[in-house]
Amino acid sequence: MVFRKKDFxxxxxLMAEEIRYILSTAETMKYILNQKNKKSPHLQGKSxxxxxxxxxxxxxxSYELAAQHLSANVVDMTVTADAYQEKLQDMGQLVDQTxxxxxxxxxxxxxxxxxxxxxxxxxxxxxxDGFNENPGQSLLDLMTIKEQKGSFEGLRVAIIGxxxxxxxxxxxxxxxxxxxxxxxxxxxxTLLPPNIEKFGVDVYYDAxxxxxxxxxxxxxxxxxxxxxKNLVPSLTEYKHFFRVDENLLRHAKExxxxxxxxxxxxxxxxxxxxxxxxxxxxxxxxxxxVAVRMAMLYILSQIGGGLK
Amino acid sequence: MKSIIKNGKVIAKDFxxxxxxxxxxxNGVICKIGENLEEEGAEIFNAEGKYILPGFIDMHCNxxxxxxxxxxxxxTASCSAAKGGFTSITCEPNTNPAIDNKTxxxxxxxxxxxxxxxxxxxxxSMSVGCxxxxxxxxxxxxQAGIVGIADGGFSVKNASFxxxxxxxxxxxxxxxxxxxxxxxxxxxxVMNEGYVAAGLGLSGIPKEAEEVIVARNIILAEGIxxxxxxxxxxxxxxxxxxxxxxxxxxxxxxxxxxxxxxxxEQAVGDYNTLAKVKPPLRTQEDVEAVxxxxxxxxxxxxxxxHRPTKLTxxxxxxxxxxxxxxxxxxxxxxxxxxxVQEENVTLQKLTELFSSKPAQILGLHKKGQIxxxxxxxxxxxxxxxxxxxxxxxxVSKAKxxxxxxxxxxxxxxxxxxxxxxxx
Numbered sequence: 036m037v038f039r040k041k042d043f044x045x046x047x048x049l050m051a052e053e054i055r056y057i058l059s060t061a062e063t064m065k066y067i068l069n070q071k072n073k074k075s076p077h078l079q080g081k082s083x084x085x086x087x088x089x090x091x092x093x094x095x096x097s098y099e100l101a102a103q104h105l106s107a108n109v110v111d112m113t114v115t116a117d118a119y120q121e122k123l124q125d126m127g128q129l130v131d132q133t134x135x136x137x138x139x140x141x142x143x144x145x146x147x148x149x150x151x152x153x154x155x156x157x158x159x160x161x162x163x164d165g166f167n168e169n170p171g172q173s174l175l176d177l178m179t180i181k182e183q184k185g186s187f188e189g190l191r192v193a194i195i196g197x198x199x200x201x202x203x204x205x206x207x208x209x210x211x212x213x214x215x216x217x218x219x220x221x222x223x224x225t226l227l228p229p230n231i232e233k234f235g236v237d238v239y240y241d242a243x244x245x246x247x248x249x250x251x252x253x254x255x256x257x258x259x260x261x262x263x264k265n266l267v268p269s270l271t272e273y274k275h276f277f278r279v280d281e282n283l284l285r286h287a288k289e290x291x292x293x294x295x296x297x298x299x300x301x302x303x304x305x306x307x308x309x310x311x312x313x314x315x316x317x318x319x320x321x322x323x324x325v326a327v328r329m330a331m332l333y334i335l336s337q338i339g340g341g342l343k
Numbered sequence: 344m345k346s347i348i349k350n351g352k353v354i355a356k357d358f359x360x361x362x363x364x365x366x367x368x369x370n371g372v373i374c375k376i377g378e379n380l381e382e383e384g385a386e387i388f389n390a391e392g393k394y395i396l397p398g399f400i401d402m403h404c405n406x407x408x409x410x411x412x413x414x415x416x417x418x419t420a421s422c423s424a425a426k427g428g429f430t431s432i433t434c435e436p437n438t439n440p441a442i443d444n445k446t447x448x449x450x451x452x453x454x455x456x457x458x459x460x461x462x463x464x465x466x467x468s469m470s471v472g473c474x475x476x477x478x479x480x481x482x483x484x485x486q487a488g489i490v491g492i493a494d495g496g497f498s499v500k501n502a503s504f505x506x507x508x509x510x511x512x513x514x515x516x517x518x519x520x521x522x523x524x525x526x527x528x529x530x531x532x533v534m535n536e537g538y539v540a541a542g543l544g545l546s547g548i549p550k551e552a553e554e555v556i557v558a559r560n561i562i563l564a565e566g567i568x569x570x571x572x573x574x575x576x577x578x579x580x581x582x583x584x585x586x587x588x589x590x591x592x593x594x595x596x597x598x599x600x601x602x603x604x605x606x607x608e609q610a611v612g613d614y615n616t617l618a619k620v621k622p623p624l625r626t627q628e629d630v631e632a633v634x635x636x637x638x639x640x641x642x643x644x645x646x647x648x649h650r651p652t653k654l655t656x657x658x659x660x661x662x663x664x665x666x667x668x669x670x671x672x673x674x675x676x677x678x679x680x681x682x683v684q685e686e687n688v689t690l691q692k693l694t695e696l697f698s699s700k701p702a703q704i705l706g707l708h709k710k711g712q713i714x715x716x717x718x719x720x721x722x723x724x725x726x727x728x729x730x731x732x733x734x735x736x737x738v739s740k741a742k743x744x745x746x747x748x749x750x751x752x753x754x755x756x757x758x759x760x761x762x763x764x765x766x
Contacts, residue, residue: 047542124659142660144663145544145545145661145662146544146545150614150660164544166544166545205541229536229537229547230537230538230541234542
């Protein structure tokens, strides 16, 4: 048993060994998912509360399915903006006292999971906090990369796009650098966090240089809000410089893979033909999303949160 | 009322700190300083072997009264200040109602006469409601007793308005105290911009947000010839701007607080909201520059930066948590430990930073020094005993500190305000 934490905050807190352990557990889970009967009893009698302060389709779907495949009781508490007034700790107490074993939290503020975890007995899983991290999404990216490339050692990974508003990109940087991959980032300087090079990544403003010799290209979602904030003049100009298309891929390795966390805007982050091409493995990512979340829940259940 | 402080080492210009001296205070004024003073009916405080410093004057603190008495009020603020060795404190005008007219000034003056252990000298807001739009009745407030014109922690956006305040203030011999933060640069930031903020996924406030406004205010004040005082200098660039301005002979003074030369952004750690202060904690480079500024005299004053808040408002998501620090009771011990013990600043210089310079800037001519004829405001400190900072023991309503558990020296044993001995 390598993993000994009550909660799951992010990739920043994990050691390489812990990440590998989760990934190998996820492979087992994937095997289970490929059986005729997907149900397994590991979380029987446990309850999983999905507490989301932001709308979400894929993350919620995959956590909910993961919990149900493991036979847990699942409650979906997507909180609307009106109910937001209730303090997070109070909401946490409420959920905790009703006997939750797991709280899966998505919250618009960085660090919200930590303050919740300090105030509850249940295990807290970060399903995205502000502009900080989204470890679940990161793990499924890692799992997909591992399936395709075998290992992370010496792998060249280019991350392209809006990194400042992308929590999964941050999680991926933490994780990939720990696992021995060589990471570089590329995007308009206004969309890269200040001092990003201190994370141990190379920075290129020219996407062609970033993808030079890349084994993996990770793209991030361009948010509409970035336009309002004057960070890029327009999406048209953005795609002119940073869209992953046939031209850009010519600079990368021949067997490079292209990934995107979704939801994707066709023709902005990635050109339509690349999305439909065989190098783009977005569908594999989605297929792995349930398996990694099952692994996360299973591993935490071995340590055990909740009131018992 | 008579009192005698016996056998202390006096830190003052005209006296040697080697000798044990007595100080005799009558009706709030220091009457005599000498050896073996006797006076019938005088209250005696034995300061054997301890140091006697001029009472500290805090140029930057919030006492939240009127309007936010549930956070802190005049009485608790004054107790907390006295415990920290401050014999005179000011108050930021960002109260509710704001200190923007003489009635509120009168309320504070009269309430502090009744409830406060220390002297309270209010600042008046330069604008109505601290909104930075319409000029407040500065002259009337001056007559009611304000000692400075401040912005209440809200950096003034409108340069033309500020220029007018600078001009108008020349009628009165008062400093104009400005906080410096460009709102548009600071944006939604909650801590210093940089690697640490990026690693935590928190929005950053760049150092430029401070420096741009420091530069603007210096240029305006310099042209107009106003008495500018810059509150809380925290970055290397700001220190350099002020240093250059002083070299040119500008009438400008500035201050910083202990957390800006003792803590870096690293103190935020894993979303530690106790280290959420405004302006934010900066980098090691800035800390060193601020220390250098203190050493070479660029920074004139050390203030507590006391900004109380409720602990429940600290125990929140970092973005939602309140800014603030409870600092009256830690300001001197921290500064002594850092500056005198580690950086070899003299005790004389430290008393300048805490007492004589603030008195000079605020025009409190009878304060800030120990000499015959000056006000009987003294602090007695034990420089030997080491103790741990324990926020639970604070008398302020805000019982928290990012320095909790830190070992410090420079314990305040007694505070004497106008001859009245407070222990």
